Amino acid sequence: MSLSRSPSPIPGGGWATPGLTINSSGRTSPAPAYAASSPVNWEPTSRSRGNANNGYPSFSTQNRGFFHRHMRNISNSLPRFSISAPNNPAYGEKEKLNRGRPSCLGRFYNKIPLVPRIIDAFWKSSRKFKARFFLAVLLFIGWIVFYNSPGIYYWRRNVGGGDKFVIILGANVGGGVMEWKGAREWAIERDSIRNKRKYVSRWGYNLEIIDMATKKKYAHEWRESWEKIDAIRNAFKKYPDAEWFWWLDLTTLVMEPSYSLQDHMFNNLDDVTYRDINYYNPLNITHPFPDDWLDPVSRSPVGDGKPSSVNLVLSQDCSGFNLGSFFIRRSTWSERLLDVWWDPVAYEQKHMEWAHKEQDALEALYTAQPWIRKHTAFVEQRKINSFPPGACSENGEDEKVHYNRDGGDFLMNMAGCEWGRDCWGEMYKYRELSYYLNRNPWERFKEDLVAVVWEKLTGQKVKL
Amino acid sequence: MHLAYPPRKSSTAGKYMPRQKMPRISRNKKTAIIIGSILVFFWWLLFSGSKRTSVHPSASKGVAEHFPTGKPSVVMVTVLDTSFPKEYTDSIKQNREEYANMHGYGTLISKVGDYDLHGSPFSWSKVVAMRHAMAKYPDAKWIWYLDQDGFIMDPKTRLHDLISDKALEQAMIKDQPVVPPDSIIKTFTHLKGQEVELVLTQDKDGISVGSFAVRNGEWAKFMLDTWYDPMYRSYNFQKAEIHAMEHILQWHPTLLSKLAVIPQKLINAYQTEKDGDQFQDGDFVLRLTGCTKGDGEKSCDREGGRIAQKWRTAFKNA
Numbered sequence: 001m002s003l004s005r006s007p008s009p010i011p012g013g014g015w016a017t018p019g020l021t022i023n024s025s026g027r028t029s030p031a032p033a034y035a036a037s038s039p040v041n042w043e044p045t046s047r048s049r050g051n052a053n054n055g056y057p058s059f060s061t062q063n064r065g066f067f068h069r070h071m072r073n074i075s076n077s078l079p080r081f082s083i084s085a086p087n088n089p090a091y092g093e094k095e096k097l098n099r100g101r102p103s104c105l106g107r108f109y110n111k112i113p114l115v116p117r118i119i120d121a122f123w124k125s126s127r128k129f130k131a132r133f134f135l136a137v138l139l140f141i142g143w144i145v146f147y148n149s150p151g152i153y154y155w156r157r158n159v160g161g162g163d164k165f166v167i168i169l170g171a172n173v174g175g176g177v178m179e180w181k182g183a184r185e186w187a188i189e190r191d192s193i194r195n196k197r198k199y200v201s202r203w204g205y206n207l208e209i210i211d212m213a214t215k216k217k218y219a220h221e222w223r224e225s226w227e228k229i230d231a232i233r234n235a236f237k238k239y240p241d242a243e244w245f246w247w248l249d250l251t252t253l254v255m256e257p258s259y260s261l262q263d264h265m266f267n268n269l270d271d272v273t274y275r276d277i278n279y280y281n282p283l284n285i286t287h288p289f290p291d292d293w294l295d296p297v298s299r300s301p302v303g304d305g306k307p308s309s310v311n312l313v314l315s316q317d318c319s320g321f322n323l324g325s326f327f328i329r330r331s332t333w334s335e336r337l338l339d340v341w342w343d344p345v346a347y348e349q350k351h352m353e354w355a356h357k358e359q360d361a362l363e364a365l366y367t368a369q370p371w372i373r374k375h376t377a378f379v380e381q382r383k384i385n386s387f388p389p390g391a392c393s394e395n396g397e398d399e400k401v402h403y404n405r406d407g408g409d410f411l412m413n414m415a416g417c418e419w420g421r422d423c424w425g426e427m428y429k430y431r432e433l434s435y436y437l438n439r440n441p442w443e444r445f446k447e448d449l450v451a452v453v454w455e456k457l458t459g460q461k462v463k464l
Numbered sequence: 465m466h467l468a469y470p471p472r473k474s475s476t477a478g479k480y481m482p483r484q485k486m487p488r489i490s491r492n493k494k495t496a497i498i499i500g501s502i503l504v505f506f507w508w509l510l511f512s513g514s515k516r517t518s519v520h521p522s523a524s525k526g527v528a529e530h531f532p533t534g535k536p537s538v539v540m541v542t543v544l545d546t547s548f549p550k551e552y553t554d555s556i557k558q559n560r561e562e563y564a565n566m567h568g569y570g571t572l573i574s575k576v577g578d579y580d581l582h583g584s585p586f587s588w589s590k591v592v593a594m595r596h597a598m599a600k601y602p603d604a605k606w607i608w609y610l611d612q613d614g615f616i617m618d619p620k621t622r623l624h625d626l627i628s629d630k631a632l633e634q635a636m637i638k639d640q641p642v643v644p645p646d647s648i649i650k651t652f653t654h655l656k657g658q659e660v661e662l663v664l665t666q667d668k669d670g671i672s673v674g675s676f677a678v679r680n681g682e683w684a685k686f687m688l689d690t691w692y693d694p695m696y697r698s699y700n701f702q703k704a705e706i707h708a709m710e711h712i713l714q715w716h717p718t719l720l721s722k723l724a725v726i727p728q729k730l731i732n733a734y735q736t737e738k739d740g741d742q743f744q745d746g747d748f749v750l751r752l753t754g755c756t757k758g759d760g761e762k763s764c765d766r767e768g769g770r771i772a773q774k775w776r777t778a779f780k781n782a
Contacts, residue, residue, distance in 0.1 A: 159509055293596035336686050339718040346695040369689040
């Protein structure tokens, strides 16, 4: 039996024989087999010889504490530098062709060129290098674990500011009260909600699903539009830490879930939005206000021009404002807007004309009231609200309005699909397209390369 | 020809390593720095999200941040109907301007035809005039509208004292139906003086907008724009802007929550008891309600002439 480690030098000089006075285990009482206080005796005396012959080692190898108990295991698992033959650990062979090579010689990877050299070089490298290498490996593993764990969610939510955003999804439209809700309607709802859920869980946003069922509370032709406004107001209350609220109609799909709202919109709100509606003005609103009795900011085409004063971000489609997808920010201004948005006097006069209810009401407010105009900003429609070819189709395809898969459009809105178009068909088509566009590299490899090559070679289509 | 070549560098390397430019940091220091920066990083992680910067106590998020300095403290707004006799309108003008000079207030006296109302009744021009005054005096604290039938009878009373935060808290009528007697919408009971943005009075018919004050700021723009909405102008309210005001106050809490109704006598006393509180000597303002345009006994010209002596002496003595 060999010692598990060599004795260390002691201050007085000479070797400290293990098991004499050095008690690395912290145990004070010596092992029973010998007298711990006996002097070091290097001369083979009859006593020591007798001890050596009595079948016990001259010092205890048992019960010497954690380190001693486990040192063998630890050291066994450490790499060996021994050049001895694997079968006989006691003797090193004097001459052997492969000496100097790692002991794990028979492994398959040693036959690959360079690999044994690299392994060898690694073990011969300095301790510092190993420490650094170890750290790098640790970081790499940590990185992988982080991106595949809930950690990334909490990071994006709390540090990345994900909890500052709320998606309000108006689901269960009508609630089957006036019209029967069939399998397709349920499927649309399921798909739409799943799509938002996925997006939200990726970026750590909040999702508020609103039940837009026809309610008695709003069952009056002038009161229907309260529902959306009430929903936004309730969300303001429910998420007191959130800043931006994103209203989404049910028939919308996030096509590119890899875009975060921060990157896509809010980190550079100034560049993304335009305040001067003359840039794209399908409603022909006179802008800015011509009245000379207004203050300069109200008469300016861009308000005060600061992104901090933007409280409402929406897009315009071919016929004016579109509220299928818009952002509203928690602010005093928004409270005021939500308060005056719905007004019975306006609705009493206009309920026959305003087919789009709150959308028309907002257009009217924007047209008439300077305080609203100077806090409203617009984005290009395809930034947040791309249409399928069926919507806004009077003038054919319009690159400003309609979805373009090469443009990486963020959100799809099947606007107006309930008026004679196939909502479920469109939802399905764009859902599958979104999956297709967001395949991971492995899927791309399989489908774009392997399957294509296979088809060329064998003439058969395969699904991998 | 010998040129001054630079001295040749030795091809043998120097004996010693060149001195390191950066001073060596000891190991302990290094670990201390690393641990310190990690701590700072976590500190930043924990507390960077909770930024609560308030620029101004009354700063409301998301609206333009211009804070009126209060110069002048009050701007008086009157819209004159030039179809009335010139003597009468001149006396009104004089009354306003003298009072304004006395206390350093601003004035904006415009004429009924000055603003394009797109066909709405002329009484709406008071709203536009208020907005105009706000553009003209962006640093004013209060904008006070007084109809052209109103006269300042006691120039010693200063409006900004009457509607100072403390005075308002004393004077405002709490839990009062906005439209007496039976509106279920009532004025707030716990409103602080500094939260008040709109000061109104009520007469026997309901809200009176013959004399009212608005605190200059974003809320005022919001209120005036809402009030002036074409939907209200085209609606057949019986009393145009008065009923529109009653309507918006009752339907929109963001407007109601900034309203203080104060006793009519303070800024809006009437000539006769028929419509509201009657003027008594010592009251601040007298409004010749119900005076007519023509030349009759009840014409504004005659009635204005009758009280002219009174306010002129009061101004002289002040």
